[in-house]
Amino acid sequence: MSTVVHLSGPGRPGPELKDLLAGVARGDQDAFSRLYDTVAGPVLGLVRRVLRDPAQSEEVTQEVLLEVWRTAARYQAERGEVMAWVLTIAHRRAVDRVRSVQAAADRDQRAAAASHAPAFDRVAEQVEGRLEREQVRRCMRMLTELQREALTLAYYRGYTYPQVAEVLGAPLGTVKTRMRDGLIRLRDCLGVGA
Amino acid sequence: MSAADLHTLTGAYAAHALDPAESAEFERHLAGCPACVQEVAEFAATLARLGAAQAVLPPPALKAQVMAALPTLRQEAPRTAPAPGRPRGRLARGWARLALAVCLASAVGAGGVAVQQHQQAERARARAAALQQQQDRFVGLLTAPDARTATGTGVGGVGAGTVVWSSSRGQAGFLAAGLPTPAAGTTYELWFDDAGTMRPAGLLSTGDGVLLLTGTPDGAGGVGVTVEPAGGSAHPTTAPLMLLPFT
Numbered sequence: 001m002s003t004v005v006h007l008s009g010p011g012r013p014g015p016e017l018k019d020l021l022a023g024v025a026r027g028d029q030d031a032f033s034r035l036y037d038t039v040a041g042p043v044l045g046l047v048r049r050v051l052r053d054p055a056q057s058e059e060v061t062q063e064v065l066l067e068v069w070r071t072a073a074r075y076q077a078e079r080g081e082v083m084a085w086v087l088t089i090a091h092r093r094a095v096d097r098v099r100s101v102q103a104a105a106d107r108d109q110r111a112a113a114a115s116h117a118p119a120f121d122r123v124a125e126q127v128e129g130r131l132e133r134e135q136v137r138r139c140m141r142m143l144t145e146l147q148r149e150a151l152t153l154a155y156y157r158g159y160t161y162p163q164v165a166e167v168l169g170a171p172l173g174t175v176k177t178r179m180r181d182g183l184i185r186l187r188d189c190l191g192v193g194a
Numbered sequence: 195m196s197a198a199d200l201h202t203l204t205g206a207y208a209a210h211a212l213d214p215a216e217s218a219e220f221e222r223h224l225a226g227c228p229a230c231v232q233e234v235a236e237f238a239a240t241l242a243r244l245g246a247a248q249a250v251l252p253p254p255a256l257k258a259q260v261m262a263a264l265p266t267l268r269q270e271a272p273r274t275a276p277a278p279g280r281p282r283g284r285l286a287r288g289w290a291r292l293a294l295a296v297c298l299a300s301a302v303g304a305g306g307v308a309v310q311q312h313q314q315a316e317r318a319r320a321r322a323a324a325l326q327q328q329q330d331r332f333v334g335l336l337t338a339p340d341a342r343t344a345t346g347t348g349v350g351g352v353g354a355g356t357v358v359w360s361s362s363r364g365q366a367g368f369l370a371a372g373l374p375t376p377a378a379g380t381t382y383e384l385w386f387d388d389a390g391t392m393r394p395a396g397l398l399s400t401g402d403g404v405l406l407l408t409g410t411p412d413g414a415g416g417v418g419v420t421v422e423p424a425g426g427s428a429h430p431t432t433a434p435l436m437l438l439p440f441t
Contacts, residue, residue: 062263084238
C-alpha cells in the first residue's frame with residue numbers, strides 16, 4: 001500500500017503540526033486536511049484498540065477530529081505536543097464510549113459479526129513506522145508485569161483503576177502507584193520530555 | 195484524600211482511569227500543584243506514544259465525511275480570563291428554557307392536529323416526522339450550555355415568537371406560538387440581521403411550530419420575521435413583523 005501513515009511520536013513533527021493547528025484555529029480547511037492526514041491513522045488505531053468495534057471506532061474518530069476542528073484555538077502549546085493533545089482527546093472519547101452502557105450492549109452484539117474482519121495488526125503492519133512500534137514494545141517489556149498489565153488494561157481497554165485492581169486482584173493503592181511507576185519508566189525509556 | 199495521595203493519581207488521571215468525582219478532585223489539586231501538571235503532561239505524551247503505535251490506515255471515506263462536516267461547525271474562540279460567574283442569570287435562563295420547552299411541546303401538538311385535518315394521511319405522517327425531527331433538534335439546541343433566548347409578540351399582541359441561539363453549536367431556532375396563519379400564497383420568512391443586511395434563514399408556513407434556522411447566528415445581531423410570497427424571497431419585501439435582537 002502506498003499511503004503513508006505517520007507514526008512518529010509526539011515531538012517529531014514538532015512545529016509543523018503546531019503551525020497546521022494554528023491554521024486550523026483560524027478556520028483554514030487546507031491546514032485541517034493536512035493535519036488530518038497525520039493524526040487520523042493514530043486516532044483511529046487507538047480508538048479501535050479501545051473499542052474493538054470498527055463502526056463505533058469510525059464514529060468516535062469522526063467526533064474526535066471534529067472536536068479538533070472546533071477547539072483548535074483552545075490548544076495550549078505549553079501543555080504539550082499537538083499529537084499528544086489530539087490522542088488525549090481520542091482516548092478520552094473512546095473511554096467515555098466504553099463506559100456508556102448502551103454502547104457496551106451494541107459492541108457485544110457486533111463483536112461476533114466483526115470477528116472475521118482482518119486483524120488490525122495485519123493492517124497496521126502495512127504502514128510505515130515499525131521502528132516506533134518496536135520501541136514502544138521494547139519499553140513495555142521493561143516494565144514489571146503488574147505495571148504493564150495495569151497500564152494496558154487502563155489505556156488500551158479503558159478500565160478504571162478500581163476495575164484494573166479487581167481484574168488483577170491487587171489492592172487499589174498498589175494499582176494506583178504501579179500505574180504511575182510504570183508511566184515514569186516508560187517516559188524515561190521513550191525519552192519523552194514535556 | 196491527602197495531597198500526597200492525590201499526587202500519586204497522576205498516572206491514573208492521565209490514563210483516564212479515574213471516575214468523574216475523583217477526576218474532579220484531582221483537577222482541583224492540579225490547580226495548585228505545578229509539579230503534578232508537569233507530570234500529567236509528560237504522562238499524556240508517553241501514553242500518546244502507546245496510542246500512536248496502534249496507528250492504522252483510515253478508510254478514505256472517513257476523511258470525506260469529516261471534511262464535509264467542517265462548514266457546519268462553529269469553531270470555539272481561544273480561552274481568555276474566566277468571566278465572573280453569574281449564577282442568578284444562569285438559573286433564570288434555565289427556567290426560561292424549561293418554560294419554553296413546555297410551550298414548545300404544546301405548539302407542536304397543535305401544529306400536528308392542523309396538519310392531520312388538511313392533508314392526506316401519508317403526507318401528514320411525513321410532515322409529522324419532519325416536525326418531530328425539527329422539534330428534537332430544537333430541544334437539542336435548548337440543552338446547549340450557552341443557549342439563550344429572546345421573545346417578541348406578534349402584530350397587535352397576537353401570538354409570540356421566540357428565537358433560541360447557541361454560539362457553541364453555531365445554531366439558532368425559532369418557535370412560533372399563536373401567530374396568525376399566513377394568508378394563502380404567503381409564508382413567514384426568517385432572517386438573520388447581519389448589521390442591517392437580512393440573510394434568509396428559512397420559511398415557516400404556520401403560526402404555530404418550530405424551525406431550525408438555516409445558517410449560523412454567528413455575526414448576526416438578531417433575527418427578523420417578515421411575510422413573503424410562498425417559496426420565500428431573497429430579500430425582505432415587507433416590513434418586519436418582529437425583530438428579535440441577540441442580546
